[in-house]
Amino acid sequence: MTLCKIESFIKFDDDNQPVLDDDGIPALLPKPATKSVQDLERVIALGKPHQVIGQFAELVALDEQWRFAVDYVEYLKAVKAADSFGVEPPNEPIQPPTKTIQEVLEPYIRAQFKRLRAKLVAxxxxxxxxxxxxxxxxxxxxxxxxxxxxxxxxxxxxxxxxxxxxxxxxxxxxxxxxxxxxxxxxxxxx
Structure with missing residues (x-):
């Protein structure tokens, strides 16, 4: 079992070993504070300061990795169940690349520029x-x-x-x- 993909979201004990449930599946930490893409789009539409938008973008990137960690734990459970029933295990989920703030904001930069330009023209x-x-x-x-x-x-x-x-x-x-x-x-x- 490869846990490095979700290491930052796993609970560790005092000996720096992953905390496992009764089935040997790692326990996740509580969900970190994250933001959704819809939250990001809302602050952009409201014209919030760049610092706020950047913070939301960073939390969107974190949310994407958190959702992968949850999916990966579910995958590990499904593999364990498949092994116990002697059936083919499911496909391993593909971890999305960790995005930078710039990468999260890329789809919105042009639209934001147009809104700013419209304000300046007005x-x-x-x-x-x-x-x-x-x-x-x-x-x-x-x-x-x-x-x-x-x-x-x-x-x-x-x-x-x-x-x-x-x-x-x-x-x-x-x-x-x-x-x-x-x-x-x-x-x-x-």
């Missing part, structure tokens, strides 16, 4: 002629739409980022839209 502001404009995607669309129907000499009422109402020209809106678009493009490729 917070874009630009300054033109000492006026601060909202530069998020919706504001850029509104600027482009307004410019499309304005003549070069028209002015339009506009609400700035600080909620001040002002009159702006097509040239001012075009410049604000251009700067906001450039700022968004910078964020898009980071």
């Amino acid at each position: 917070a874009i502001t630009v300054v033109v002629d000492d006026m601060e404009f909202d530069g998020d995607e919706e504001s850029q669309t509104r600027m482009a739409r307004a410019c499309q129907f304005m003549s070069d000499t028209d002015e339009i009422d506009w609400i700035l980022a600080d909620n001040t109402a002002v009159k702006v020209t097509k040239a001012t809106l075009m410049q604000a839209g251009r700067l906001a678009g450039l700022r968004q493009a910078e964020l898009w490729v980071k």
Whole structure:
């Protein structure tokens, strides 16, 4: 019986020998504090700090190894039972590789980056002629739409980022839209 696969989850006696049950199967320690993949996805979706997400990822990796240890003990019991009945033993479970925090988070990194980028884009502001404009995607669309129907000499009422109402020209809106678009493009490729 190879116990090295689950050694970190086995109870040991004072002589550093595995504690065995009546059937000679090693006893497991109580389940360690772990987290599920669903728990990890929840903290990611809630936008928790990176440190918290990293801790959850580490506990997800631990949970995967714990579940293997439980499965391996069940396998050992099944092998013992198969031997006593003279039947073919079950296949040994395959131990998953121990994952790093980075490996656990890999499937979520791109999605997390996109959420962060969306927050940054939503917070874009630009300054033109000492006026601060909202530069998020919706504001850029509104600027482009307004410019499309304005003549070069028209002015339009506009609400700035600080909620001040002002009159702006097509040239001012075009410049604000251009700067906001450039700022968004910078964020898009980071």
